[in-house]
Ligand code: NAD
């Protein structure tokens with residue numbers, strides 16, 4: 001059987017590079033398109049060092065219509081995993097147009113190129129952030145959505161676009177059947193779309209060769225802890241210890257990045273299954289289904305690495321919620337996916353990446 005070829009947008013990034021490793025090791029051909037706006041080519045050299053295999057690289061912006069058209073003309077793509085996007089919440093509030101242009105317009109250009117090439121299988125990187133300020137703590141996929149910042153809204157808009165694109169198949173199919181009764185059905189390839197709502201991805205590949213390489217001072221908890229532990233930053237601020245949680249600090253559902261990318265492999269397999277046989281667009285949470293507090297993370301990190309974390313309690317960060325975590329039951333039932341790694345694994349692997357690469361990919 002021919003190997004399937006997967007186009008990975010944003011494949012040089014944190015999650016994308018881990019996905020490349022997993023895809024190559026599973027036996028897929030991989031084509032990457034990345035403009036290196038938030039990554040470095042070195043990450044793909046490391047993918048080769050881990051797997052002995054190289055993705056085919058197109059250094060291009062997904063908003064470049066000609067570049068995408070050339071890519072789809074040169075490569076026989078079976079499915080696309082779409083990671084390319086900007087992801088910093090604070091920056092999205094300062095530069096909303098940049099975020100909508102990159103994330104929403106970029107996705108439109110990608111979808112048009114896919115449609116023109118008749119490639120209609122897509123896995124999209126969504127985020128738990130689309131749930132906004134839900135009133136419950138455990139999020140299931142059927143909660144109503146209500147993102148509260150431009151980054152989150154860009155994800156929610158893309159989800160809406162993808163649901164519309166999938167729904168249009170049914171309308172177009174009905175009118176096609178009325179007017180083209182005698183034509184073969186092969187023209188009717190349907191969109192098969194999986195929306196994966198990530199909770200909090202952390203950790204790194206167990207080789208310590210690829211990991212998260214943030215630009216400047218990190219916003220997210222674990223990258224910040226890693227830089228305090230390695231002496232690059234002096235002190236962690238714990239944003240609030242007066243939340244209604246078991247120790248007063250914020251609780252999140254942390255997921256090992258390797259477990260996360262394995263969810264994408266399972267999603268690719270599901271596209272060939274019954275759920276998607278006649279086209280579909282479905283969302284799945286990728287999370288562990290349980291939460292850890294900021295103090296849990298600090299204490300566990302100290303335990304597994306032997307490194308002390310200098311921290312202080314600071315006021316709450318605007319926009320933060322007290323506690324939420326995934327209901328991952330649907331991903332288990334329909335994708336046959338669940339997390340395998342625990343918090344110790346996540347923190348040990350993240351620390352291995354940080355201590356082997358104190359300057360990231362520099
Ligand atoms: P990342 O910034 O490390 O990777 C994104 C990659 O996309 C980078 O290599 C960047 O250079 C590339 N890129 C950005 N805009 C592009 C464009 N217009 N054209 C071509 N390449 C472009 O981010 P990540 O953490 O790997 O996240 C991947 C995806 O997952 C993003 O869409 C992000 O919003 C989503 N996500 C991430 C998290 C998280 O915590 N990391 C959580 C939820 C969702």
Ligand code: UD1
Pocket residue numbers: 087089090127128129152200219220221222224236237238239240249250251252294317318319320
């Ligand atoms: C943040 C984004 C979210 C995005 C996710 C992954 C906000 C409000 N939310 O989620 O939209 O999908 O990153 O990129 O930015 N914390 C500290 N000190 C720090 C950093 C974080 O105490 O220096 C705490 C936070 O208050 C939170 C927890 O650690 O309770 C996790 O924070 P973080 O890693 O930034 O992720 P989220 O806020 O969950």
